[in-house]
Amino acid sequence: MQLDKIVLNGFKSFADKTEFNISCPITAIVGPNGCGKSNVVDAVKWVLGNQSPKSLRSGHMSDVIFSGSSSRKASGMAEVSLIFTDVAGMGIEQSTLEICRRLYRSGESEYLINNKVCRLRDIREMFMDTGVGVNAYSIIEQGQIEQLLQKSTVDRRVIFEEAAGISKFKAHKKEALRKLDRTEQNLLRLADIVGEVEKQLRSIKLQAGKARSYLKYSERLKELRVNYSLAEYHKIVTQSSEKKSQLARMEERFGSVASEVARCDATLSELGSDIISSEGEINRWDNSLISARSKIEQQYDRIDFLRSRFEELTGRKANAGEQIRRLSEQNGLLDAELKTCQADLAGNEEIYAVKVARLDELNDIIGKISTECGTIQATLDDEKSGIIDIVRRTAQLHNEIQSISTYRDSLKGQKSRLSGRASAAEAQLTELLAKKAQRNARLDDINKVIGELTDSLDQKRQQMTEIDSAQAQVNEQFVAAKENRSGLMSEKRILDDMETRQQGLSGAVREILNEAGRGGESGHDYIEGIVADVISADAEYAEAVEAVLEGMTDA
Numbered sequence: 001m002q003l004d005k006i007v008l009n010g011f012k013s014f015a016d017k018t019e020f021n022i023s024c025p026i027t028a029i030v031g032p033n034g035c036g037k038s039n040v041v042d043a044v045k046w047v048l049g050n051q052s053p054k055s056l057r058s059g060h061m062s063d064v065i066f067s068g069s070s071s072r073k074a075s076g077m078a079e080v081s082l083i084f085t086d087v088a089g090m091g092i093e094q095s096t097l098e099i100c101r102r103l104y105r106s107g108e109s110e111y112l113i114n115n116k117v118c119r120l121r122d123i124r125e126m127f128m129d130t131g132v133g134v135n136a137y138s139i140i141e142q143g144q145i146e147q148l149l150q151k152s153t154v155d156r157r158v159i160f161e162e163a164a165g166i167s168k169f170k171a172h173k174k175e176a177l178r179k180l181d182r183t184e185q186n187l188l189r190l191a192d193i194v195g196e197v198e199k200q201l202r203s204i205k206l207q208a209g210k211a212r213s214y215l216k217y218s219e220r221l222k223e224l225r226v227n228y229s230l231a232e233y234h235k236i237v238t239q240s241s242e243k244k245s246q247l248a249r250m251e252e253r254f255g256s257v258a259s260e261v262a263r264c265d266a267t268l269s270e271l272g273s274d275i276i277s278s279e280g281e282i283n284r285w286d287n288s289l290i291s292a293r294s295k296i297e298q299q300y301d302r303i304d305f306l307r308s309r310f311e312e313l314t315g316r317k318a319n320a321g322e323q324i325r326r327l328s329e330q331n332g333l334l335d336a337e338l339k340t341c342q343a344d345l346a347g348n349e350e351i352y353a354v355k356v357a358r359l360d361e362l363n364d365i366i367g368k369i370s371t372e373c374g375t376i377q378a379t380l381d382d383e384k385s386g387i388i389d390i391v392r393r394t395a396q397l398h399n400e401i402q403s404i405s406t407y408r409d410s411l412k413g414q415k416s417r418l419s420g421r422a423s424a425a426e427a428q429l430t431e432l433l434a435k436k437a438q439r440n441a442r443l444d445d446i447n448k449v450i451g452e453l454t455d456s457l458d459q460k461r462q463q464m465t466e467i468d469s470a471q472a473q474v475n476e477q478f479v480a481a482k483e484n485r486s487g488l489m490s491e492k493r494i495l496d497d498m499e500t501r502q503q504g505l506s507g508a509v510r511e512i513l514n515e516a517g518r519g520g521e522s523g524h525d526y527i528e529g530i531v532a533d534v535i536s537a538d539a540e541y542a543e544a545v546e547a548v549l550e551g552m553t554d555a
Contacts, residue, residue: 002086007020010076011046011080012043062107078103084097099123194482
């Protein structure tokens, strides 16, 4: 493998894209101070995966990006590429190998192999046992030769092992041991998990037994509830049918009652009209009665007047009769006197003439009185007939008034009875409507209970489904834990076998270790084993020790 080209763009002092074409192997980079020698070395270390800003002579990793000058603005990205030729045996199909690293000011970073994004781990594994790397012997900075000469044999051994090509296997062993440690930790955790799962499994088995019992009893309860619900439903349906029939009968009865009420209302209206007309007629009869009474009183007054007049005329008639009697007596006396006088006619002719004149006058008076008495008698007879008619008419009016009063009382009683029947019908109608509302409310309650029972049944089914799902998940977790445990145990056995057969180590290292194990005469008594077997650290310091001894644990 031969380094062919170094390309820098925006890295430290190399603001523009700069290419270093290398036509022959490089031993050292020389030049005056400040020309950028160290920046080129830093670029090579950086692209190979150096993660320490301090080793790159920077405070932060973003300081490797060109920060600008008075005449140029800062770059937004630092990019370094290394191009290698003669890369046969590197595991790639191309004839050249280009590795690239980019860093943006936003903090994002990416690695590329032949313009394809990759991981830093891929680049490190690719350059293992090639002498190319951040801590490899292919890059020795100023002052590191003196440090290398002053190092102990153990520290120098790292460089020789890199040159011997066993660092890759040590890295693999380190990774395998790390995986093995993680596997052991996972096994411990898995054992805890298995123990916990076994505890949970026992509890779950109990719960499963309870769940099965619950399912059995739930099914029985569901069956009983369904039967009960069906019985209640049939009962409710029967009651509903009966209530519907009763409601139909009540509605029919209500219709007949309503018809009766309507008929009663019509009759009541008709009776009201009759009552009104009767009351009008009664009022007219009352007025007629009052008028008749007034007329009767007038007739009574007239009768009293005529009676007094009759008595007066009777008295006058008696007086006239008395006068006639006296006149008759006088006439007799006069006749006697006439006879006497006739004797004395000769001397009394003059007196006779006077008496005759007086007699004629008296006869006229008697005739007038007789005529007046006849007139008065006729008037009395007429008045008597009128009084009799008035009395008869008065009695007739009294009878009619009594009949009308009786009829009016009858109408009032009928009106009261009809009003009572209407009130009773209205109360019965109200009661029927209330019963109908109660039946409807009862039906609504029954439907609500049926809905609640259905919802409860659905909830129980959902709970059973959730329990089944939880049990299935627990079973899946248990099976997965068992499979994971089996896989980890298999991986542990494989790693133990690899460690026993010293796989991952080069043949020379295995031979040295075997010689040391056999205690031969080759003088390898000082060999204790590889670094990974000799050094141990607590778990909390494992990562720090691993970072310090990176690439040397297989030594």
